[in-house]
Amino acid sequence: MSEGNTPLLRLDHIGKEFYGNRVLSDISFDINAGEIIGLVGENGAGKSTLLNILFGMPVISSTGGHEGKIQIDGRNVNFTSPNQALAHGIGMVHQEFSLIPGFTAAENILLNREVLNGSSMSYLFSDRVSTLNRTAMNERARAAINTLGVNISPYMSVSEMPVGYKQFIEIAREIDRKNTRLLFLDEPTAVLAESEAEILIAALKKLARSGIAIVFISHRLSEVKELCHRILVLRDGRLITDRPADELTTRQIASLMVGRQSSSVDLEKHEIPEEIPAEPETADSVLASPKKKKKIRPALKVEHLWVDMPGETVRDVSFEVKKGEIFGIGGLAGHGKLGIPNGIMGLYPAGGTVRLFGRKLTLNKPRAALGRKMAFVSEDRRGVGLLLDEPLDWNITFTAMQTQGRFLLGIPYIFQVRNEHAMRREARKFIDSLSIKCTGPGQLAGELSGGNQQKVCLAKAFVLRPNILLICEPTRGIDIGAKSLVLDTLKEYNRENGTTIIITSSELEELRSVCNRVAIVDEGKIAGILPASSPAEDFGMLMMGQTRHDEEGEESA
Amino acid sequence: MIRRFIQNAGWPRIIIALFLLGLFIAAPFVGVRVDTSLSNTLVRFGMNGVMVLAMIPMVQAGCGLNFGLPLGIIAGLLGATLSIEWNTEILAWLSGLGTQYKISWLNDMFVTAWREPLGFASAIIIAVPIAAILGWFYGKLLNRVKGDEMMIATYVGFSSVSFMCIAWLLLPYKHPTMVWGYAGKGLRTTISVEGYWLHVLSDSLALNIQTDDIHLYIPTGMLIFFAVMAVLVWIFMRTKTGTAMTAVGSNPEFARASGVNVDHMRTVAVMMSTILGAVGIIVYEQSFGFIQLYMGPFYMALPAVASILLGGASVNKAGILNVIVGTFLFQGILTMTPSVINSYLQTDMSEVIRLIVSNGMILYALTRKVRAGR
Numbered sequence: 012m013s014e015g016n017t018p019l020l021r022l023d024h025i026g027k028e029f030y031g032n033r034v035l036s037d038i039s040f041d042i043n044a045g046e047i048i049g050l051v052g053e054n055g056a057g058k059s060t061l062l063n064i065l066f067g068m069p070v071i072s073s074t075g076g077h078e079g080k081i082q083i084d085g086r087n088v089n090f091t092s093p094n095q096a097l098a099h100g101i102g103m104v105h106q107e108f109s110l111i112p113g114f115t116a117a118e119n120i121l122l123n124r125e126v127l128n129g130s131s132m133s134y135l136f137s138d139r140v141s142t143l144n145r146t147a148m149n150e151r152a153r154a155a156i157n158t159l160g161v162n163i164s165p166y167m168s169v170s171e172m173p174v175g176y177k178q179f180i181e182i183a184r185e186i187d188r189k190n191t192r193l194l195f196l197d198e199p200t201a202v203l204a205e206s207e208a209e210i211l212i213a214a215l216k217k218l219a220r221s222g223i224a225i226v227f228i229s230h231r232l233s234e235v236k237e238l239c240h241r242i243l244v245l246r247d248g249r250l251i252t253d254r255p256a257d258e259l260t261t262r263q264i265a266s267l268m269v270g271r272q273s274s275s276v277d278l279e280k281h282e283i284p285e286e287i288p289a290e291p292e293t294a295d296s297v298l299a300s301p302k303k304k305k306k307i308r309p310a311l312k313v314e315h316l317w318v319d320m321p322g323e324t325v326r327d328v329s330f331e332v333k334k335g336e337i338f339g340i341g342g343l344a345g346h347g348k349l350g351i352p353n354g355i356m357g358l359y360p361a362g363g364t365v366r367l368f369g370r371k372l373t374l375n376k377p378r379a380a381l382g383r384k385m386a387f388v389s390e391d392r393r394g395v396g397l398l399l400d401e402p403l404d405w406n407i408t409f410t411a412m413q414t415q416g417r418f419l420l421g422i423p424y425i426f427q428v429r430n431e432h433a434m435r436r437e438a439r440k441f442i443d444s445l446s447i448k449c450t451g452p453g454q455l456a457g458e459l460s461g462g463n464q465q466k467v468c469l470a471k472a473f474v475l476r477p478n479i480l481l482i483c484e485p486t487r488g489i490d491i492g493a494k495s496l497v498l499d500t501l502k503e504y505n506r507e508n509g510t511t512i513i514i515t516s517s518e519l520e521e522l523r524s525v526c527n528r529v530a531i532v533d534e535g536k537i538a539g540i541l542p543a544s545s546p547a548e549d550f551g552m553l554m555m556g557q558t559r560h561d562e563e564g565e566e567s568a
Numbered sequence: 569m570i571r572r573f574i575q576n577a578g579w580p581r582i583i584i585a586l587f588l589l590g591l592f593i594a595a596p597f598v599g600v601r602v603d604t605s606l607s608n609t610l611v612r613f614g615m616n617g618v619m620v621l622a623m624i625p626m627v628q629a630g631c632g633l634n635f636g637l638p639l640g641i642i643a644g645l646l647g648a649t650l651s652i653e654w655n656t657e658i659l660a661w662l663s664g665l666g667t668q669y670k671i672s673w674l675n676d677m678f679v680t681a682w683r684e685p686l687g688f689a690s691a692i693i694i695a696v697p698i699a700a701i702l703g704w705f706y707g708k709l710l711n712r713v714k715g716d717e718m719m720i721a722t723y724v725g726f727s728s729v730s731f732m733c734i735a736w737l738l739l740p741y742k743h744p745t746m747v748w749g750y751a752g753k754g755l756r757t758t759i760s761v762e763g764y765w766l767h768v769l770s771d772s773l774a775l776n777i778q779t780d781d782i783h784l785y786i787p788t789g790m791l792i793f794f795a796v797m798a799v800l801v802w803i804f805m806r807t808k809t810g811t812a813m814t815a816v817g818s819n820p821e822f823a824r825a826s827g828v829n830v831d832h833m834r835t836v837a838v839m840m841s842t843i844l845g846a847v848g849i850i851v852y853e854q855s856f857g858f859i860q861l862y863m864g865p866f867y868m869a870l871p872a873v874a875s876i877l878l879g880g881a882s883v884n885k886a887g888i889l890n891v892i893v894g895t896f897l898f899q900g901i902l903t904m905t906p907s908v909i910n911s912y913l914q915t916d917m918s919e920v921i922r923l924i925v926s927n928g929m930i931l932y933a934l935t936r937k938v939r940a941g942r
Contacts, residue, residue, distance in 0.1 A: 356825070358824070377825055377826070377827045378827035378829075381826070381827045382827070389825060394821055395821040395822055395825050396822065396825075397819070397822065398815055398818045398819050399818075399819065400819075400884075400885065401814070401815070401818050405811075405815070409811070409815055409822075412808065413808065413811075413815075413826050413827055414826065414827045416808075427807055427808045428803065428807050428808075429806055429807070429808065429811050
């Protein structure tokens with residue numbers, strides 16, 4: 012690629028730590044003019060941090076800057092604000108739109124770069140009082156839009172546009188900037204329909220031919236492969252691969268993204284118990300009596316579930332979980348994996364059929380789900396999982412008190428006062444067994460560290476003595492030591508009590524190390540359910556939305 | 569240790585308490601008696617205590633401070649006026665009940681002897697269901713404006729007072745002690761409860777020493793009534809429902825995920841606050857001696873809000889101790905400033921100081937809420 016001349020952008024050993032937590036290390040690569048680079052990686056691989064560094068986001072400088080050097084045209088630069096990056100010709104299109112809905116396309120494209128009419132007022136004061144030259148503005152906007160090869164009227168109000176158009180307007184705004192030489196696109200096709208994505212890809216190719224370098228971030232690997240000249244794979248903050256796109260198949264990219272070869276994964280296989288331990292609950296134990304040796308009903312059977320959870324929409328999901336199984340649900344962020352447990356627990360509007368041990372569950376009522384002895388650990392620990400301003404014993408026993416009438420003194424339905432002594436005793440039991448670091452059951456939950464808060468959430472679920480335990484992101488935002496402790500606790504709980512556990516996590520490795528089977532969710536649907544021992548690239552392919560059909564076509568090519 | 573005490577008590581309370589202490593120390597030097605001042609403080613404490621207590625359920629359920637207290641007060645005023653309007657009928661009905669069901673002690677003699685307590689009880693019994701109904705609607709309204717409860721509550725209070733200004737004139741009250749003399753209809757702005765239930769609580773079991781050396785009056789009955797109400801609220805907050813209510817206030821999402829009906833809990837809390845407000849104003853009136861209608865309840869919420877904040881409550885956490893400490897300090901300042909400062913400065917500063925303290929406390933607490941906001 013290098014023809015001896017200096018590259019447009021050179022990254023030299025870039026690294027970044029957030030509060031002692033390393034997110035990027037030793038990233039070095041060059042970008043030449045007119046080149047299209049595909050940057051791929053799982054959620055949390057460090058893509059956003061890398062973009063933030065390159066764009067001079069205050070988040071970076073306020074947390075101690077970054078390591079390594081950035082060179083533009085061979086000169087060292089160090090951006091401390093996005094304006095500096097803009098001045099050096101770096102443009103960025105973010106995943107979320109930053110457009111003003113009530114303004115027209117032209118006004119949005121030329122925002123803060125408006126064409127002005129000179130007037131006596133502007134001599135007296137400043138350009139701030141000049142009027143806008145609408146005709147010139149619309150012409151400029153039209154030119155920028157035309158570069159992209161689409162036909163959008165510059166007079167159209169952004170609020171009336173379909174999402175695809177908005178994406179083009181975002182890009183047009185970056186192109187209109189005369190000095191733009193390097194364009195970062197963060198998942199520009201995520202919101203586009205296939206045909207729109209094709210137009211966009213064609214437009215980007217056209218742009219690249221005019222000499223603008225493009226860094227394209229996407230989870231749709233086929234697009235990346237089609238569009239890009241070179242592909243960089245990031246994993247756990249490291250640059251794993253930097254190779255020309257035609258040397259890689261999507262399957263190889265997927266396996267590079269999700270990680271080590273399957274052999275290196277420490278998989279502790281535990282059998283799904285064929286024999287069912289005696290059920291405490293009468294109705295269920297009759298249904299699933301081990302003596303009868305009849306077909307085991309699944310602990311949880313989900314059919315055509317949809318969940319309207321903002322940002323995690325579930326469209327049509329069906330699966331079965333066996334009793335005593337640890338079932339994993341994985342997939343990329345925003346594809347609906349979190350919606351599944353939240354929907355089953357009734358926290359977001361949901362439809363479809365969910366059966367527990369053969370009996371139908373009332374959806375949309377958390378109380379019904381809790382009443383059927385399901386317990387839930389939310390992914391939003393501080394928002395949903397804990398009473399931050401209340402002591403630990405409250406946090407641990409509250410759900411059991413409200414749904415099962417435990418930890419109360421007095422006559423049910425008439426007069427019951429909470430039994431603080433029993434609450435404290437229960438809390439102390441879990442503080443010991445889960446080794447929660449705290450001053451005692453009276454400490455406020457908000458004062459604990461993330462890992463210990465997660466343990467409190469687990470304790471809250473264990474107190475319910477659940478038949479089915481749904482856990483979302485059990486290790487999000489906690490340190491490595493606490494991570495393994497939480498996962499071990501879950502495994503142990505499953506082994507000792509035969510509890511069915513459903514874990515939802517964005518970390519595939521984690522799911523593969525704990526679960527019996529893992530379902531991968533893609534765009535609100537289950538892309539596939541695989542045994543945890545399947546090779547990592549199979550999971551990767553499912554995650555990247557590669558249907559078997561695409562894959563075959565590619566392999567033959 | 570001193571630092572921990574300051575941290576636990578909080579600077580505002582310490583400053584106000586020291587100021588109050590200073591006033592008590594200064595009092596004898598400007599010719600104000602400490603014992604009468606103390607008596608007045610206790611009387612005012614008893615009068616206002618229950619209304620301050622009315623803040624607790626709503627704060628705990630996350631509905632913010634009950635700026636809509638006037639709504640509860642209106643229920644109390646309706647109870648109070650109706651108890652006077654129907655006083656004769658109620659007493660006759662009670663003794664009739666005794667005859668009908670052969671209850672020997674419930675006779676004319678008993679009813680006549682217990683005329684005043686029965687009248688007071690009837691005021692509360694009439695007021696509570698009215699407060700419950702108003703509180704239910706008020707609760708439903710607040711459930712629609714989550715996050716802006718306090719501002720909406722303020723306007724609920726103000727507008728209900730204005731609405732009742734019309735109602736007081738139009739409602740068909742007939743009792744000659746309550747209606748305007750010249751028209752024979754429409755309630756007067758101020759109605760005396762003398763002869764009905766003046767000082768029923770205050771004077772029962774009261775300690776009244778009036779000698780040349782000591783002028784001490786402790787309204788034991790009223791303080792006991794406040795204590796009973798406080799204990800009831802305290803117990804309620806420890807019940808299953810009360811616990812759920814606190815959790816709703818602390819984190820509604822958590823409560824919902826634990827199977828608690830958040831809106832229902834909030835409605836119950838608002839109803840309780842409104843009922844306590846109604847009872848509170850009746851306690852206030854029996855001690856004060858007058859029922860104040862029309863614009864009377866307009867600013868009643870502010871002293872109660874200021875008291876509980878002064879007591880160390882925040883916008884989303886309040887306890888009985890906050891009520892007791894806050895009411896005592898606030899009413900203490902209110903009692904002491906006119907007598908002491910006025911005698912010292914020879915000007916009327918009391919109103920100014922009262923406004924500075926009450927509005928300053930509210931301002932302080934609201935800014936603290938913003939800082940603690942997650």
